[in-house]
Amino acid sequence: MVYHEDENGYVNTECDETEETRTEVEQAATFDRARFLKKLGSTVFASLLVPAVFKDQFSAKANDPAETAPEFPILPEPTEDEDILVRMMRDVQRAMKKPVDQRKWSMVIDLRKCIGCHSCTISCASENKLPEGVIYRPVMEEEIGTYPHVSKRFIPRPCMQCEEPPCVDACPVNATWIRKDGIVEIDYKQCIGCRYCITACPYGSRVFDSGFSYMDGLASKGEAYLSPEGAIVYEKAPAYEYGKKMPREDHQSPIGNVRKCHFCLHRIEKGLLPQCTVSCIGRATFFGDANDPESLVTELIGKPNIMVLKEEMGTRPKVYYLV
């Protein structure tokens, strides 16, 4: 694969090689939109609603494939030009049929495709009911060059789900650990909120839930449409992180805890893709099982233009970037 870099080492995305260097997989992303909507759109859309439909069953033991299998969304027959989202859902469902310790959930983010729309940030906040002060996947913006000769680079930053996570060793009470499927979990009921892990994470991935609300300090407008009283209903809605129902009540977890991205474990275990992956309008985020040679992420991770953030820290992230 050939691609051009400018003298700073950044890929010049305006080069005309884009088409010829694309792999089959990536070409799949440039599908015919109308056809996609007709054939597959409903499936993807339905997947967004699944947490609402199944929410009361989410407390079921999450790791057992036998228990989760029947709840997977039914996917159409594979076609040559299917949307990568469907392919990745297939990857996820295949992985879910394997024992948990044989899965290796990984994410690939194609920086050449990221347009900096911040949709993933917001859809993640909405999926996990994130309050003010808590964000799992900000999109960092880097400006290169001096005005007016600038280019911008957008880097979405979820938790890297490191294979050697310094945050885990920092925790004095074993409230956070690396799961068999590679996701670094925090148990909100065990975390004492000392915030040592925040200092230990080299990526700033961990955040503290101080108990803020987006409604703090807003003028009240009675029962008006967008009044704090109305909007607070959204804020108090329970989140289903790690498959556990967590209503937002004063002094109760997750308030007072450290929180972070968990690859939407609660969705994966229902055969769905993480919310950021689904909502990425540039199809720049890929997700799947890196232990599966058939999966899309495995294919992408094998590319020479792959990199991880702060490799020198030795954390061995499972979030990769295509540059």
Place this chain on the structure above:
Amino acid sequence: MAQVRNKREGLFWFLAIACFAIGLIGIYDRLVNGHVNANYGSYIPWGLWVAAYIYMIGLSAGAFVMSSLVYVFKVEKFKKIGKLSLLVALATLVGALVTIWMDLGHMGRAWRLMLKTNFMSVMGWMVWLYSAYFILLIVELWLAMRSDLVKCSRESGLRGKICNFLLFGNKDDSPERQAKSARLLTILGTIGIPLAIAFHGSVGAIFGVVGARPYWHSGLTPIIFLVGAFLSGGALLAFIAANWAPNKGTEEHRSMIALLGKIILAMLALDVLLEYAEITVGLWQSVPEEAESLKLILFGDYWWVFWFVHVGLGVVVPALLLIFNGKSVRAVAIAGALIAVTFLAVRLNIVLPGLSVPEMEGLLHAYSSRGLTFDYFPSVSEWLVFIWSVSLAGLIFLLGKTYLPILDDKEAKGLN
């Protein structure tokens, strides 16, 4: 003279009680509203309370090491302030622990630190070490007071009753018993020295091991913590001994304070040397993130904390006082107070600059929300809680000194 002393004593009581009462507002806010009114958050996860914690725990470790000069190394000169230094160590330790307890997101889960410890975490180790230190401190203080307790248990009034209670029914004060106490004290004190070093070293190591924060990540960090502890604890003790040592007004007292002054001057010199090494090495080739933190300290928004509070009031003025007027009890007392009080600035300058440099370029502007900022200045609530815990330590000290035979001018037997 006695009147002046009483006036000053009254002032301390007044200050401690007033601060305690005002600080209660902060405690109320913390307990009722949680962390909502605190300015630390996601990107600056630790603020004034963590700084206050390492500050007071340093004072404790420092005062404790001074006590070991009496009980382990049998330095004659300090014999009169052995109990006093143990009391200071205890009071500041309680202040420190209360502060860090308030800092936890879930105070009710603090027990997990003991019962679910992760020994891969330095913080896990620290909890066990300071628990051991806490127990050792109490036992040591009790042993050091024991024969005075027997004496004062004969007094009438509240003090007599307290002393009586603390004897737990055993009023035996025979020479054998005293010798036994003294022997035990020496043993405990001897265990105490490595324990105090290990535990305060581990507080430093909490910062030192964090590879993600280049400013903290140095083998020098725990050492600087320790030297800082000896310096600030010694300085506080000098101030307290100058004011309250039982032999006050005697020639013995004057020479003891002069010696304390020399010790803190030496510690000050060592501390400055280490700081100098850290700052210059960090800045010389400008390893980006570490240099960034150091630049924040020296030239950032809060440059005056370093230059005025720390260097000016915490180093230069006390050094001048100690060098040129080291024999004067008053000069040593002022120098000690200055160093001890301004040392909070040093602790703040350890905690905050390490956190104020974004781990990833572009993180700051990626999303704006409360708590997702790299600017930090403690909120009113945070200051109030801090004032409260400092005054709590102060009150424990004042109460202890009043109701326990801390200052009883009696030769501690078996030391010679």
